[in-house]
Amino acid sequence: MPVTHEPIAARSWLFAPGDSEKKMTKAMEGEADVVLIDLEDAVAPDAKAAARPMVHDFIAAHPDQRGRLWVRVNPLDGPHTLDDLVAVMPARPGGIMLPKVYGRQDVETLDRYLEALEVANGIEQGSTPVIVLITETAEAMFHTGDYKGAPRVVALTWGAEDLADSIGASSNRNADGSYSFTYELARSLTVLGAATAGVTAIETISADFKDLEALKARAEKVRRDGYRGMMAIHPAQVPVINEAFTPTEAEIAEAQEIVDIFAANPGVGAIGWKSGMLDRPYLARAERLLRQAGKL
Numbered sequence: 001m002p003v004t005h006e007p008i009a010a011r012s013w014l015f016a017p018g019d020s021e022k023k024m025t026k027a028m029e030g031e032a033d034v035v036l037i038d039l040e041d042a043v044a045p046d047a048k049a050a051a052r053p054m055v056h057d058f059i060a061a062h063p064d065q066r067g068r069l070w071v072r073v074n075p076l077d078g079p080h081t082l083d084d085l086v087a088v089m090p091a092r093p094g095g096i097m098l099p100k101v102y103g104r105q106d107v108e109t110l111d112r113y114l115e116a117l118e119v120a121n122g123i124e125q126g127s128t129p130v131i132v133l134i135t136e137t138a139e140a141m142f143h144t145g146d147y148k149g150a151p152r153v154v155a156l157t158w159g160a161e162d163l164a165d166s167i168g169a170s171s172n173r174n175a176d177g178s179y180s181f182t183y184e185l186a187r188s189l190t191v192l193g194a195a196t197a198g199v200t201a202i203e204t205i206s207a208d209f210k211d212l213e214a215l216k217a218r219a220e221k222v223r224r225d226g227y228r229g230m231m232a233i234h235p236a237q238v239p240v241i242n243e244a245f246t247p248t249e250a251e252i253a254e255a256q257e258i259v260d261i262f263a264a265n266p267g268v269g270a271i272g273w274k275s276g277m278l279d280r281p282y283l284a285r286a287e288r289l290l291r292q293a294g295k296l
Contacts, residue, residue, distance in 0.1 A: 219244035
């Protein structure tokens with residue numbers, strides 16, 4: 001029977017080029033919850049063949065870290081995906097990132113590939129989880145709510161650069177540097193799609209890895225919006241992301257107080273608190289935060 005995956009609790013997802021052992025090692029030795037070894041955008045087309053065995057050997061050489069070592073393969077609409085999977089799956093990576101999907105059908109195709117490779121390599125069937133980049137093509141934007149029950153999927157994330165290319169846009173930014181409407185829509189549809197599917201929503205990268213204050217502000221904002229983690233392109237971003245997506249002591253204390261108030265008043269739908277009113281959605285949010293913090 002295929003494995004049932006829970007939504008993944010991972011705050012920071014750090015990309016590392018699959019053709020650089022030095023950068024893969026540095027990423028692994030850092031604080032990232034997940035290291036995304038990249039065979040797609042970070043590796044030039046003529047370097048992919050050489051990068052694949054490097055990625056395999058790197059993962060195989062670090063079995064104690066294997067759960068953190070995921071691989072971003074190339075998209076299914078190109079010629080490289082199966083070669084990527086055949087090369088890396090014998091090393092048993094922690095998971096797979098699938099980019100540039102057009103819809104759920106791509107996830108189902110990936111599932112069939114992974115199932116065959118798991119069987120061939122003595123890996124438990126269905127045990128390799130998947131994160132999906134669901135907004136990198138224009139067509140995919142119309143299918144962001146279709147991933148409920150999709151095999152292996154534990155998280156959804158989004159991307160703005162490839163979406164701009166898909167649309168034919170000259171920019172994805174407003175004059176003040178913020179994302180323009182279509183890309184904010186992609187962000188909103190991703191968190192809604194993740195909630196519909198019951199999986200984790202992961203924020204896209206912040207390309208300016210030197211501006212850590214802007215990264216902190218953005219990470220804190222998207223966490224309030226429902227995101228539970230964020231991708232990174234530089235090790236310096238990881239501690240900022242980890243802190244932003246970790247509930248504070250004050251948040252934990254307040255959530256516990258809300259849970260305790262409802263526990264002391266069973267059957268009550270709404271109750272006064274701090275000169276205001278609490279109803280059941282407040283309780284649900286408090287319980288969710290305590291679960292995130294490992295307190296419930």
